[in-house]
Amino acid sequence: MSGYWYGPYRYTSYMPLRHAALEGYDDRMKVVLRMIQEGIAGERQDELFYDYLIGKAPTEQEKQVIAGIRDDERKHRRLFLQLYGQLTGQRPVTHDENEAFQPPESYLAGIEQALFGELKAFERYRTIYKYIPLQYRDTVFEIMTDELKHASYYNWLYAKNR
Template structure:
């Protein structure tokens, strides 16, 4: 007996769309969320670096943390270009988790990277084409980060 798989229909991730009727409002809201999210991730990953058991793992997470800083700046630049004003100081959306268990921290980071990718895909599909290359770079970094966290999780869950 054969089973056929049917590809799911793409629907933008609804949690990020909210009540915004205009695409430009939605894009600006997603960018502000992303600025806060990237900062939150940076702080979270700093905690993971502290707990990493080897220098190699510290290097990997440090590289990811540095990418998050780069993404934050990229989103700030896009916001400034779209609005003509720089974003005000944005607090992290949620309090930064303090990581006490390295393995659960890696798992949270993995799922966080995948969730960010979904948000950025919605942003990519709705932002002006001139900004899509920047969003694409951020999206591919997030997938790369998820792959690294998958490796770290596997390496430490033996």
């Protein structure tokens, strides 16, 4: 079939056909936008949680490690806000500012919770990476690799305090 590509459509002498790679694009973008909104809220909750852990950390070194992770979570939230704005032209509605915080039963339990939380975040963000337009993947990749780095730090903290 002869024709040429123009954006998402292939024009032929007969009629435009939707490009196969864009099948389900709208559904995927809805998932990405929902997951970005969840990421915005999740990063805020992580920030609050890590503030709590900083207050419970037994050494200055541990406080500094967790503070670095907390600062990355702030950066991730900012990056997700920017991504959402770039993808939609709008600012997302956030309801996470006044949510209640549940402290863990102990510092060590909090470290374990944080470790698993970072790994779960990586898995969620991998889905965003898979479906987001290519020009935004570097931003998501940065967030994903930070989450793996955080999991490594929390693994170290857990082993150190066990």
